[in-house]
C-alpha cells in the first residue's frame with residue numbers, strides 16, 4: 018500500500034437490520050487512485066457496505082473515514098460528505114422526469130453552483146466520451162440498460178468526487194454492454210480515480226482490481242491483490258466460493 | 269501490498285459483540301441532542317402559547333366575545349343536542365364514505381379502460397367527472413333535496429337525509445375518481461409491462477399490480493376527501509335534517525349566543541383528527557414493511 022493516507026477507511030463497521038447482523042466487523046482501507054473490488058455471495062452485504070459509506074444507512078458501530086474525517090460522527094454534515102462521494106446504484110436510479118442532460122447537471126447546478134452552460138458543456142463532453150452524445154435530450158426510460166448505466170456513471174463522476182462507489186453496475190447488462198461499461202470503468206481507473214465496486218463479474222474484478230475483498234459472515238474474510246485472492250486463496254470459504262463460480266463458468 | 273491477509277478464524281474465534289466506546293459515546297450524544305430538541309420544542313411552544321393568550325385575552329372586545337362565543341353555560345347546554353346531531357353526521361359518513369370510495373374507484377377504472385368497445389363507458393365516466401366536479405355542491409343539494417320531491421315520482425323517497433346523502437355521493441365520487449386516476453397514472457409503466465409479461469390480463473394487472481400501488485399512494489388524498497366529506501355532511505341540514513350543525517343553529521336562534529356553533533365546530537375537528545392520524549400510521553406502516561429505508 019502507498020504511504021499516503023487512504024481516501025476511504027472502514028474501521029470495525031457493524032450494521033444490523035433488526036436481528037440480522039449484515040456487517041459484523043468490517044475494516045478496510047481504500048488508498049487513493051486504487052480500485053477496490055468487493056466480492057461475495059448474494060446477500061453478503063456488499064451493497065450495504067457501500068450504502069453505509071455514502072451515509073444512506075446509519076452504522077451501528079465502528080467508524081468510516083473519508084480523507085481523515087470521521088464521517089459517521091453524528092455531528093458531521095452528511096450532505097457535505099455525500100458531495101465528495103459519487104455513487105452508481107445497482108438499479109441506476111436515474112430520475113425518470115428529467116432528460117439525460119438534466120439528470121447529469123442537476124447535481125453540479127443545484128449543489129455545486131455551476132452555471133448551466135458550463136455544467137452542460139462538461140456533461141456533453143463526458144457523454145461524448147462514452148458515446149452517448151446523441152442521447153443528451155432523451156429521457157431515461159427510452160434508453161437501453163447499458164446506456165442508462167453509462168449515464169448514471171457520468172452523473173456520478175461529473176462533480177469530480179473523491180471516491181466512486183459502484184454497486185454491481187453491470188448486473189443487468191448483456192455481455193457486450195458489460196464490456197462497454199467495464200471499459201469505461203477501466204478508463205476511469207487510468208484517470209486515477211479512486212473506486213470501490215461490488216461485482217459478480219469475476220473476470221473483470223480480476224482484471225481491474227488493485228485489491229480484492231471477499232465478504233462473508235459480516236467480515237472481510239480475505240483480502241489481497243487479485244493475483245493473491247483469485248490465484249492462491251488462503252481461506253477455505255474463499256476457495257469454495259471461487260470454485261463454485263468457476264464450476265458455473267463465471268471465472 | 270503485502271501478502272493476502274486472512275483474518276483469524278472468522279466463525280469460531282470471533283468474540284461476542286460488545287458495543288464499543290465509540291458507539292456508546294455516539295448514542296449518548298444522540299440522546300442529548302434528542303433531549304435538547306425536546307426542551308427547545310417545549311420552550312418555544314410555551315412562549316408562543318403565552319403570547320397568544322396575552323394578545324387574545326388582552327384585546328378590548330374579549331369579555332363580550334367570550335360571553336357570546338365561549339360561554340361555559342351555553343356550551344354545557346348545547347352538548348347533548350349537538351352530540352345527538354352528530355349521530356346523524358356519523359351515520360351519513362359511514363354510509364356515504366364507503367359508497368364514494370367504491371363508486372370513485374369504479375369510475376376511475378372505467379376511465380382507464382382501453383379498447384374501442386369501451387369508448388361509451390369511457391366517455392360516460394369522463395363526462396360524469398367533468399360535470400359533477402364543476403357543479404357546486406350546494407346547488408346540487410338544493411336541486412336534489414327540493415327538486416326530487418317536487419317531481420312526485422312514485423316510489424322515490426322524499427327523505428331529506430337520503431336525498432342529501434345522494435347529492436354528497438354524486439359530488440364526492442367525481443372528486444375521488446380523479447384522485448384514484450392520478451394514483452393509477454403515477455404507477456410506472458414498467459410495472460404494467462412486467463405484469464403483462466407474466467401473462468396477467470389487463471384486468472388482472474389493474475387488480476393485482478397497479479391498483480394496490482396506486483391506492484397506497486393516494487391514501488392521504490382520500491383521507492383528505494373523507495375529512496372534507498365529514499364536514500359537508502353538515503350541509504344536509506338545508507333539507508331539514510337535524511344534524512349537529514342544525515341542532516346548534518336551533519339553539520343559537522333561541523338565545524343569540526353562538527357558543528353551540530363553536531361546540532359543533534370543535535366536534536368536527538375532534539372527529540377528523542383520529543382519521544388523519546390513523547391514515548398516517550397506516551401509510552407509515554406499509555412503507556416500513558416494503559421500502560429499503562435508510563436514513564435519507
Ligand SMILES: Nc1ncnc2c1ncn2[C@@H]1O[C@H](COP(=O)(O)OP(=O)(O)OP(=O)(O)O)[C@@H](O)[C@H]1O
Nearest residue numbers: 034039058059060061062063064065066559560561
Ligand atoms: N433495508 C433493509 N432492511 C432489512 N434488511 C436488509 C435491508 N437492506 C438489506 N438487507 C439485508 O441485508 C443483507 C445484505 O444485503 P445486500 O444488499 O448488502 O447484499 P449484497 O451483498 O449486495 O447482495 P447482492 O450481491 O445480491 O447484491 C441481505 O440479507 C438483505 O436481506
Ligand SMILES: [Mg+2]
Nearest residue numbers: 063064107185
Ligand atoms: Mg447488492
